[in-house]
Amino acid sequence: MRPRALPALALGLVLLVTGCGEAGKSPEKAAAPPSDSAAPAPSPVTRPSPTRTPAKPKLRPLPKKLPAGLHRASGSNGVALTFDDGPDPRFTPQILAQLRAARVQATFCVVGKQAERYPELVARIVREGHQLCNHSWHHDMNLGRRSAAEIRSDLQRTNEAIHAAAPKAPITWFRQPGGRWTAEEVTIARQMGLRPLHWSVDPQDWDHPPAETIIKRVKGATRHGSVVLLHDAGGDRTQTMAACRHLIPDIKRRYGIALPR
Numbered sequence: 001m002r003p004r005a006l007p008a009l010a011l012g013l014v015l016l017v018t019g020c021g022e023a024g025k026s027p028e029k030a031a032a033p034p035s036d037s038a039a040p041a042p043s044p045v046t047r048p049s050p051t052r053t054p055a056k057p058k059l060r061p062l063p064k065k066l067p068a069g070l071h072r073a074s075g076s077n078g079v080a081l082t083f084d085d086g087p088d089p090r091f092t093p094q095i096l097a098q099l100r101a102a103r104v105q106a107t108f109c110v111v112g113k114q115a116e117r118y119p120e121l122v123a124r125i126v127r128e129g130h131q132l133c134n135h136s137w138h139h140d141m142n143l144g145r146r147s148a149a150e151i152r153s154d155l156q157r158t159n160e161a162i163h164a165a166a167p168k169a170p171i172t173w174f175r176q177p178g179g180r181w182t183a184e185e186v187t188i189a190r191q192m193g194l195r196p197l198h199w200s201v202d203p204q205d206w207d208h209p210p211a212e213t214i215i216k217r218v219k220g221a222t223r224h225g226s227v228v229l230l231h232d233a234g235g236d237r238t239q240t241m242a243a244c245r246h247l248i249p250d251i252k253r254r255y256g257i258a259l260p261r
């Protein structure tokens, strides 16, 4: 087969070379410009490149220290409980039932997309006397690093989803996903009437430690005025739910449970 294949290869090479030469000499006359791989010659005519993607917008750097002005204490002697990333159809009703049984209120940091998907849960959170916190549209860990316009529209869209579910419900707080705050974001949230809510106790329940570990971590770090970060969504929260069955009555008895202010 070799002898027969060779002439064909040679013909191909000739065609390729002539194609390049023509395109190089008078590109504007070339009826059908050869593909990119066959036309490496520098061409004075710039062809439109519809496939070129716009450069990614630059993210501002994260500060080394948390910015000033974050609320990291409950503002009273009581301990504030916060539940992030919901609402979730499996776990949010469970935690609502626990809170109701203990007759205490908590703060729910809800994700806009989740609020849009489960509006009846947002309405129930409000109806049962709990407080709302905007936790961004889709849990954007880098939101604080984006442009002011992007931050503003993300927070606005999330507020709108919450208000579609619970019209006129006050949205007291904003919490940046992952606690990755920037000073610019804190300023924008404040301008929108959202106070920046951080935390002082983080048992890292998002990482699915056993309930006993969550209990130990929370009890070891909680003081009067603590803000405890917990999750009622974003994964399997069975262990968090089990820990809360112990923690909610225990914290209530030791310190009292209060909404942050």
Ligand SMILES: [Zn+2]
Pocket: 084, 085, 135, 139, 177, 178
């Ligand atoms: Zn979160």
